[in-house]
Amino acid sequence: xxxxxxxxxxxxxxxxxxxxxxxxxxxxxxxxxxxxxxxxxxxxxxxxxxxxxxxxxxxxxxxxxxxxxxxxxxxxxxxxxxxxxxxxxxxxxxxxxxxxxxxxxxxxxxxxxxxxxxxxxxxxxxxxxxxxxxxxxxxxxxxxxxxxxxxxxxxxxxxxxxxxxxxxxxxxxxxxxxxxxxxxxxxxxxxxxxxxxxxxxxxxxxxxxxxxxxxxxxxxxxxxxxxxxxxxxxxxxxxxxxxxxxxxxxxxxxxxxxxxxxxxxxxxxxxxxxxxxxxxxxxxxxxxxxxxxxxxxxxxxxxxxxxxxxxxxxxxxxxxxxxxxxxxxxxxxxxxxxxxxxxxxxxxxxxxxxxxxxxxxxxxxxxxxxxxxxxxxxxxxxxxxxxxxxxxxxxxxxxxxxxxxxxxx
Numbered sequence: 001x002x003x004x005x006x007x008x009x010x011x012x013x014x015x016x017x018x019x020x021x022x023x024x025x026x027x028x029x030x031x032x033x034x035x036x037x038x039x040x041x042x043x044x045x046x047x048x049x050x051x052x053x054x055x056x057x058x059x060x061x062x063x064x065x066x067x068x069x070x071x072x073x074x075x076x077x078x079x080x081x082x083x084x085x086x087x088x089x090x091x092x093x094x095x096x097x098x099x100x101x102x103x104x105x106x107x108x109x110x111x112x113x114x115x116x117x118x119x120x121x122x123x124x125x126x127x128x129x130x131x132x133x134x135x136x137x138x139x140x141x142x143x144x145x146x147x148x149x150x151x152x153x154x155x156x157x158x159x160x161x162x163x164x165x166x167x168x169x170x171x172x173x174x175x176x177x178x179x180x181x182x183x184x185x186x187x188x189x190x191x192x193x194x195x196x197x198x199x200x201x202x203x204x205x206x207x208x209x210x211x212x213x214x215x216x217x218x219x220x221x222x223x224x225x226x227x228x229x230x231x232x233x234x235x236x237x238x239x240x241x242x243x244x245x246x247x248x249x250x251x252x253x254x255x256x257x258x259x260x261x262x263x264x265x266x267x268x269x270x271x272x273x274x275x276x277x278x279x280x281x282x283x284x285x286x287x288x289x290x291x292x293x294x295x296x297x298x299x300x301x302x303x304x305x306x307x308x309x310x311x312x313x314x315x316x317x318x319x320x321x322x323x324x325x326x327x328x329x330x331x332x333x334x335x336x337x338x339x340x341x342x343x344x345x346x347x348x349x350x351x352x353x354x355x356x357x358x359x360x361x362x363x364x365x366x367x368x369x370x371x372x373x374x375x376x377x378x379x380x381x382x383x384x385x386x387x388x389x390x391x392x393x394x395x396x397x398x399x400x401x402x403x404x405x406x407x408x409x
Contacts, residue, residue: 008044008068011075016231021180024229025104025213026051028176029131031227032215033059036099039123041088041116042106046072052102053081060098062086089115091123099128108134108153117169121218130170130216133178134162136209159206162214170216174224177209183230197228 009022026048033056040049043061045068053059053076061083063069072083086092088106101120107113120130137156144150157165159175166173206212215221388394 008065009047010045010071011047017180020229020231021178021210022104023047023051025131025133025178025211026102027229028213028227029100029102030055032129032131033100036128037097037125039091039093039098039101041091041101041103041120042109043072043083044068046076046083048102048104049081049083050076050078052100053078056080056100058082060084062088062091064088089119091119093123095122096125096128097123099125100131101128102131104131104133105135107132108156111154113155113165114169117166120216121169124218126218128217129221131213132166132216133211133213135211136206138207139210157212159209159212162212166214166216170218172217172220174215174221175206176213176215176224176227177204177206178211178213179209183228185230195230197230199226199228 009019011019030052033052035055035057038052038056038059040052040059040061043049043063044065046061049059049061049072058080059078059082061069061072061081063072063083063085064087066085069083069085076083088103088110089112101124103116103120107116110116117132120132124130134157137158140150140156150156163173163175215224
């Protein structure tokens, strides 16, 4: 809160013109605050609430910023002045709690401006007044033509739009135009007496006004005098001379900056010319490259055509190979089937042969046993024969011519 952000005015941290236009609104309202219960909505740093408290019975300043309220409490301590943290459209007070309510430069910040007006009407006593101000949209747009719209403002108002919105909540609305104008002052050097103000006749033009200030009430109001706020230290010419000096320093700095910028610009022009020449050479190279690319593209098309023809020939050859493979596969399957049948027959024949062989082996084994048995009998008979031949009885019989002649063959 100790720093001026452009939206909250902090005493001593803003230019005199900006300070005076904000303080003047509170001086305008102070004429209606004598011995009244006053509510200052969006009080900010609290300087305006303190101005009202100088004549009011009691003043309550509210703001949604806790930092702003802390600053106000620290810098403005008066017995009839309190500060509280609260939003503008939901103030924790009972109906008809205040005789005067002010809301300066806050309505344009709200998403729902009607909520502020409804809350002000609820809190206002039957004979009370509500003073609300906002910048003129047309003038404000002109002053911010270079910097752009104010990022803190949700909606800005033109004169008739502002009047119509207020009339929807308050039966009586007196609109004032606040302008920061030049004046010529004749002030006594020795003492301060009464002040007389004479304003040159000029019709008020809402579209040219800096700000709109409305005094709203639930009952008809009497009188709407012109109010002139003249700062005690105001010396417009002197302030303008100081301002001109500051502008001259800024102009000198900007002139030096411009000279440097021009020198930098000349250097950039030279670099641009060099780059332009280099670009021409690169463009020629690019054109030659384009010719080569076009030739390459034509060659690619030719190769693609050749490749397509080769692809067709390849596909035809593959088809022939597939057909040949299919025929050979069929031949091989036929051969396999025939050989399988022959092999099956041979295997069957071989099995039969094996069976016959087994039978032959069995017969051979039997005959071998028979032959061995016969040989055994023959050996036995031969042994017996040899025994008979060798016996004396056989020899005696042969000598007598009796018995057979025995031989080994």
